Amino acid sequence: xxxxxxxxxxxxxxxxxxxxxxxxxxxxxxxxxxxxxxxxxxxxxxxxxxxxxxxxxxxxxxxxxxxxxxxxxxxxxxxxxxxxxxxxxxxxxxxxxxxxxxxxxxxxxxxxxxxxxxxxxxxxxxxxxxxxxxxxxxxxxxxxxxxxxxxxxxxxx
Numbered sequence: 477x478x479x480x481x482x483x484x485x486x487x488x489x490x491x492x493x494x495x496x497x498x499x500x501x502x503x504x505x506x507x508x509x510x511x512x513x514x515x516x517x518x519x520x521x522x523x524x525x526x527x528x529x530x531x532x533x534x535x536x537x538x539x540x541x542x543x544x545x546x547x548x549x550x551x552x553x554x555x556x557x558x559x560x561x562x563x564x565x566x567x568x569x570x571x572x573x574x575x576x577x578x579x580x581x582x583x584x585x586x587x588x589x590x591x592x593x594x595x596x597x598x599x600x601x602x603x604x605x606x607x608x609x610x611x612x613x614x615x616x617x618x619x620x621x622x623x624x625x626x627x628x629x630x631x632x633x
Contacts, residue, residue, distance in 0.1 A: 479552040486556025487563075491612050494560070498609040502527065507603040514601050520575070531561055567611055568594075585622050586614070593618040 502510035502524075513524035538554025541547075569575045571587055572594045582588070593608040593615065600606045608615065 479548055482549050482552035483556040483559065486553045487560050490557060490560035491610055494564070495610040499606070503603040503606055503609075511603070514598060528561070528565075531557065531564075535561060564611060585619070585626075588622045588625075589614040589618045592621050 509523045509526050511524075512522045516522075535554045535557035538550050538557065540554075542550030542552075542554060567590065570578050571582075572591055574580060590611070593610075596618070597606060597608040608618070
């Protein structure tokens with residue numbers, strides 16, 4: 477049970493790690509890897525995809541070294557990071573950017589809110605003056621925007 481709690485706590489903590497990394501690393505000294513994500517070029521792959529590997533390394537090391545040394549709380553941390561990476565793939569690559577056309581439409585408020593927040597993040601084409609650096613937690617102003625859009629839609633129809 478404790479290992480499950482560690483895995484879930486790590487997953488939750490990863491949202492903060494992601495926000496900090498996105499804000500200060502991706503929009504900082506590693507902007508050259510993240511830039512093509514904001515200024516889309518030709519092709520399917522982006523230099524930004526390197527961050528998948530960067531985040532996978534600590535997960536893999538925790539799982540491997542924790543397993544080899546039978547330190548299962550370390551394995552749990554690696555599993556939490558891996559679960560967050562899976563959530564990132566689903567939310568960012570499939571739902572938001574639709575790099576894989578598996579889910580193209582949704583009336584779900586949460587999905588609309590994360591898409592709106594991400595759209596506002598991408599309105600900035602350079603590394604300065606960005607907003608909405610997280611992935612799973614959505615600021616109230618984006619939820620309000622979704623509700624406002626729904627009210628307008630109801631009035632029109």
